[in-house]
Each structure stands twice: as structure tokens, then as C-alpha cells.
Amino acid sequence: MTQTKPKSEPTPHLAAAESFAASAPGPEWLRTLRRNGVTHFTELGFPTTKLEDWIYCNAAPVTKLAFKPATCADAAVTAAQLAPFAFPGWTGSRLVFVNGHFAPALSTLPAPQKGVTITNLAAVLASGDALIEAQLAHHASVDGSGFSALNTAFITDGAFVALAPNAVAAEPIHLLFISAPGDTANTAQPRNLIVAGANSSAKIVEHYVSLGGAAHFTNAVTEIVVGEGANIEHAKFQEENLEAFHIATVQATLARDSRFLSHSISTGARLARHNINLVMTGQGVDCVMNGLYAVGGKQLVDHHTIADHAQPHCGSHEFYHGILGGQSRGVFNGKIFVRKDAQKTDAKQTSRNLLLTDTATVNSKPQLEILADDVKCTHGATVGQLNDEALFYCRTRGIAEVNARRLLTHAFASEIVNRITVEPVREHLEQVLWARLEELIEKK
Amino acid sequence: MSQPLIEIKNLSAGINGKQILKGINLTVRPGEVHAIMGPNGSGKSTLGYVLAGRKGYDVTGGTVTYDGKDLIELPPEDRAREGLFLAFQYPVEIPGVNNTYFLRAAYNELRKHRQQEEVDAVDFLAIVKEKMKLLDLPDSMMKRAVNEGFSGGEKKRNEIFQMAVLDPKLAVLDETDSGLDIDALRIVAEGVNKLKRPDNAAIVITHYQRLLNYIVPDFVHVLFDGRLIKSGGKELALELEEKGYDWLIGKNGK
Numbered sequence A: 001m002t003q004t005k006p007k008s009e010p011t012p013h014l015a016a017a018e019s020f021a022a023s024a025p026g027p028e029w030l031r032t033l034r035r036n037g038v039t040h041f042t043e044l045g046f047p048t049t050k051l052e053d054w055i056y057c058n059a060a061p062v063t064k065l066a067f068k069p070a071t072c073a074d075a076a077v078t079a080a081q082l083a084p085f086a087f088p089g090w091t092g093s094r095l096v097f098v099n100g101h102f103a104p105a106l107s108t109l110p111a112p113q114k115g116v117t118i119t120n121l122a123a124v125l126a127s128g129d130a131l132i133e134a135q136l137a138h139h140a141s142v143d144g145s146g147f148s149a150l151n152t153a154f155i156t157d158g159a160f161v162a163l164a165p166n167a168v169a170a171e172p173i174h175l176l177f178i179s180a181p182g183d184t185a186n187t188a189q190p191r192n193l194i195v196a197g198a199n200s201s202a203k204i205v206e207h208y209v210s211l212g213g214a215a216h217f218t219n220a221v222t223e224i225v226v227g228e229g230a231n232i233e234h235a236k237f238q239e240e241n242l243e244a245f246h247i248a249t250v251q252a253t254l255a256r257d258s259r260f261l262s263h264s265i266s267t268g269a270r271l272a273r274h275n276i277n278l279v280m281t282g283q284g285v286d287c288v289m290n291g292l293y294a295v296g297g298k299q300l301v302d303h304h305t306i307a308d309h310a311q312p313h314c315g316s317h318e319f320y321h322g323i324l325g326g327q328s329r330g331v332f333n334g335k336i337f338v339r340k341d342a343q344k345t346d347a348k349q350t351s352r353n354l355l356l357t358d359t360a361t362v363n364s365k366p367q368l369e370i371l372a373d374d375v376k377c378t379h380g381a382t383v384g385q386l387n388d389e390a391l392f393y394c395r396t397r398g399i400a401e402v403n404a405r406r407l408l409t410h411a412f413a414s415e416i417v418n419r420i421t422v423e424p425v426r427e428h429l430e431q432v433l434w435a436r437l438e439e440l441i442e443k444k
Numbered sequence B: 001m002s003q004p005l006i007e008i009k010n011l012s013a014g015i016n017g018k019q020i021l022k023g024i025n026l027t028v029r030p031g032e033v034h035a036i037m038g039p040n041g042s043g044k045s046t047l048g049y050v051l052a053g054r055k056g057y058d059v060t061g062g063t064v065t066y067d068g069k070d071l072i073e074l075p076p077e078d079r080a081r082e083g084l085f086l087a088f089q090y091p092v093e094i095p096g097v098n099n100t101y102f103l104r105a106a107y108n109e110l111r112k113h114r115q116q117e118e119v120d121a122v123d124f125l126a127i128v129k130e131k132m133k134l135l136d137l138p139d140s141m142m143k144r145a146v147n148e149g150f151s152g153g154e155k156k157r158n159e160i161f162q163m164a165v166l167d168p169k170l171a172v173l174d175e176t177d178s179g180l181d182i183d184a185l186r187i188v189a190e191g192v193n194k195l196k197r198p199d200n201a202a203i204v205i206t207h208y209q210r211l212l213n214y215i216v217p218d219f220v221h222v223l224f225d226g227r228l229i230k231s232g233g234k235e236l237a238l239e240l241e242e243k244g245y246d247w248l249i250g251k252n253g254k
Ligand SMILES: Nc1ncnc2c1ncn2[C@@H]1O[C@H](COP(=O)(O)OP(=O)(O)OP(=O)(O)O)[C@@H](O)[C@H]1O
Pocket: B015, B016, B018, B020, B038, B039, B040, B041, B042, B043, B044, B045, B046, B047, B089
């Protein structure tokens, strides 16, 4: 891969990052991290479509948006405004972040549980925690893309979840990231860290929404460290407004015998780019990447995923479905790396796309790099319309064609949603997706 | 004699321009069971699809009058609403659509068509319970997606279960017996028999006479190369079992 270095013109982003990194408080190691972020951002700048991984994803509009990073949760958000984003019947905790900063007044913290820490990053950075120093920014590389380097330069707040060995989080955790139009700020850069000790388990939902319809920019990085034998389900749901720019990385390091279930559901944003990178650093890992995007209008949604089989006897199963209406564009790039010693790898990938209009497009590409010989790797990609046989079958049961189409389109989405094990989340998604899909079907 | 439920006259049809059915004549009256037998590729499923209205299966000649209406004019969903049911040889998997939800949607379409009120999920479950027993279906099958991951036999039982719930006037069963073990075959056949009434009818497509031990036909027809080349009573099935098709084909070969 030849990645020509883009000319990095001085941008307001760089100036802001430099001054932030120079002046923001924090322990020395954190200040070093931020400076490191600035250095890499200086080198990389924002990705251009000349880079292989960004060919179909033109990030230029993001960089043209005035850059006004939020420094605190300054926008006035009321609890009532959060109602549409609540999961039906939810009894678990909910941490709310406004423009990337923790908003305690809007949050419901979980009942204290031994071995389970659920809090915000700023709080632990202030109190000092050896675990954070050891893990933060040790997983998501700052040199991969300018965006994660930029996020690193601004590390301030986000969610922090730590599970001691054998701890089982009693209830699922809802992390709600709201972009709210404040006086000045329009950029949120949450930095999340989840560290799961050996044999621990938890279900975590990362949820991105907007208040109002103004353009804003979310640049999020989530690092997840899954210990030996731990079992983590991570659902990311992005339903920001249709002017938003959403760029996010989920980077998970999976130790021996761990289970990791990743979901990415993306319906919002004018431009959404999701990087989901799973690195299997021990044997016997079993991971699933499950994803769905439903977009219309001029939306662009891009998933770049990596299943990195660094060790033998691991399984990775990837299922991505896309539903595209209007003139929307979808990108799916699924990399599977099987390293030299990763024998007995079992990697499966399917990417299926449903085009509701002639003007919607999809670029779906598997990318396999296999250096071991005794492995099972399969991949398949489809782009097209609804299955004629299934349509006919529905009609022979009395279901009119238009309703059969509707039924099958919703079903195509349900296949993905049904893999989420937390029922209230599924219910919320079904409602949001139902409305979104009806819109896409109507507008086609 | 009662009015025919379906009257197929000189029906010719093709798939993408290829002629498959070459002049079929068949009349089925209420209360009757007709068996259609014939070697692979003779056009049995094609007949089923043409009756059900599958796209790409074009009628090139002849007429089909169903319950007094021109069947060919109707879209597939209207045929179903008028009481025509096709049990597929290869039932289609519909991932993501719950089996109970699907069947209730179909059931309510029929009710709407008859200007009856739709039933809600709770009432529907009560209706369904009884029919599930009839076909010995486990609850778990109702919670799964339509046909997804069902074994061959489960798919066939699910077809007959749908038929039991939708209560058609004319059922076309396309090789419902294939893929069934002997116990499942008996359950399915008994199910079909229990649904039989003087006012409905069935066309049973099969390769094997063994099904016809359970579902006793009034008429047996042999389809070969797009034509019904021989018709008779139930004893014809036994004769075919014994002698195969060659003796007939010899006389009617191309
Ligand atoms: N899509 C198609 N395009 C072209 N020819 C087709 C198509 N589908 C079926 N045929 C042909 O039509 C003929 C009749 O097929 P049909 O499936 O009706 O036979 P059948 O009697 O049901 O056979 P079987 O006993 O194997 O189920 C066969 O020659 C088959 O190859």
C-alpha cells in the first residue's frame, strides 16, 4: 500500500490541537500522548481520496466545516430532550455525554458493584489510575489516520468502563453521546476506554445522536481491551442528524479465549465513517462483526473493518447488510489478515446490499491477506434487489407486492438487529429503523 | 355434477420463451383429489407455478377458469386471496421474517379480502395452536424465521401447516412428500386428509405412489413433456409404480 503523504497545509485544526496540547492540564504521560497526537496529525493531516482506504470516502467537507471543539458540556440540554433516545423499558445505567463531555445531571449511574467501574474518563484522569496510563492510546494507533491522531491530541473525556477479573456487569451500559448546538462548539471528540479483565463480561451500547439539524462533527475513538476468557458485547448505534459528519474508530484487542460481539448500526449523518478493528492476540478467540446501514438522500456511509488473526484457532464471523435509497453511497471494506502462525483460522465474511433506487451505489470489497496455509476463509458480497423467489412466495400467500417488498426490506434489516442480545436496544432500533426504512421506501 | 373449481383448457406456457406446457386439459371439481405424476422435468412444477402466477412463466395459449374467474388475469396475491394455495416443492427461506408473523400477515390478507376483521397476535396464536398439533409442529418452529434453517421435512410440514391455517379452496401440493420420512409422511398426509371437505379440492403432484396410499386420489394423471398423456383412477398410480413410465412414453414419445 503506497500512501502518499498529503500536503498538510496549516489548518485551524492543527493550530487548535497544538495550543490545546500545550496548555491542557493533566499528568505528564497524558500530555505526552496528546503531543504525540499533534505530531502525527501534523504529518498525516486529513486523509484524502488519494489514500487507498479513503478512495470512496471524501472527507474534505469535514475539514471545511468550521472547527470549534467543545471544551465542556456547555450546551443547555434538558432531560426531556433525551426522551427519543431512551431504550424502551431500560433499567440499566446511562451515561450521557454532551458534545463529548460527561453530563452528570443527565446521567443515571449504576448501583455500585464490586469489580465494575463505570464512569467518565475525565474523572479518572483527574484521580490518576494506573490502568488508564497502561491502556489509553495503547491500542488505537495514532499513525493510522489523521482523525484518530486528532482525537488523541484532544483527549479529555469520554466513557471509562473497567471490569475486574471475573466481574460480570449486572446490567447493560448505555453510553449516550449527544451533539447539542451550543453557543460556539460544533465538534465533539469523545475518547472511550473499556478494559475487561479475565473472564469478565459486560454489554455496552455506544449511541450517537444529535439535537437539532445543524451540521456538527463527531470524531470518536473507542479502545476496548478484552482479557482472557472475557465476554463483551459492544453495540454502536449512530443516528446523528443528516448534516453531521461522524468519524469513529473502534479498536478492540482480544486476548486468548475471549468472546467479542460487535454491532454497528448506522442510519444518520451526511458522512459516516466507521473503522472497526479487531485484533486477536491470543488463541481460541471467537468474534462476530455484525453491521447494518440504512441511508438515503445524499448520505455516505463507509465501514472499514479489520479482523486480524494474529494467533491460531480463532474464529471471526462478519455480517454486514446495507439498505440504500436516494442517491446515497455505501462503502464496505472488510480486511481479513491471517498471520503466518494463525493456523486453523476460521474467518467468514458476508456483505449484502439492497439498492432501493437506481441512483444509490455501493462499493463492497473484501480484502484477504492470508499467510497461513491451514485456514478456512470465506467471503461473499452481493449488491442488488430483493430476492424474486421470496417476493413470489409472499405473494402466493396473499401478501401484495408492495407489502411483500416492505416486509422483505425490514426483514433484511432484522437479520442484523436480531443478533443484538439486549432486548430494549433491539426494540429502540426496530422503531428507528422502521421509520427510516419507510422513509427510504416512500422516497425511492 | 357440481361446477368445476378449476378448468384448465389447452394450456400452453413457457419459461423465458422456452415452451414447457404444451396443451394441458384438466378439470377439478369440489371434493376431488387429483394426483399428477410424471418423470423429472416433465413440467409438473411449471404447472404449479403457472397456476400460482409466477413472473417469467408466460401463458402462451389456452385458458384457466378458477371459481368462475379468469385466473391468468389475476396477480399472485389475488389468486391466493381467492383461495388458491401452492405448497412449494422447494419452500423459500425468508430470513428475518418470523414464521408466526408471516403467517398472520397472510391470514389477515385473506380476512381483509373477505371483509372480515383482522386478528391480533393473541387471537391468532389460539387459531394456530390447534393446527400445530394437527401437524405435530414444535413451538420452536413458530419462533424461527420462515423456513430458515428448517430441514427438508420441516419445510414441507410448514407448507401444509400454512395450508391448514389459510384453508384454501384449491391446494396444489408440489412434491410435498419428497424429503419426508415415513412418520412425517403419515402426519402430513393425515393433515391433508383432515382438511379435505366437500367444498375444497387438491392437486397432488408426486413421484411416488406411497403418498397416494395415504392421500387417496380420485384421479391420477400422467404428465409427460408438457402434456397429460394418460388419466385414470387410483389404480393407475399402482401401475406406474410397477411399470414405470416407459410403456406410456413409448406410445407418446416425441
Ligand atoms: N427458469 C427456467 N428456465 C428454463 N427452463 C426451465 C426453468 N425452470 C425449469 N425449466 C425447465 O422446464 C422443464 C420442466 O421443469 P419442472 O420443474 O416443471 O419439472 P418437474 O416435472 O417439476 O420436475 P421434477 O420432478 O424434477 O420436480 C425442465 O426441462 C426444466 O429444465
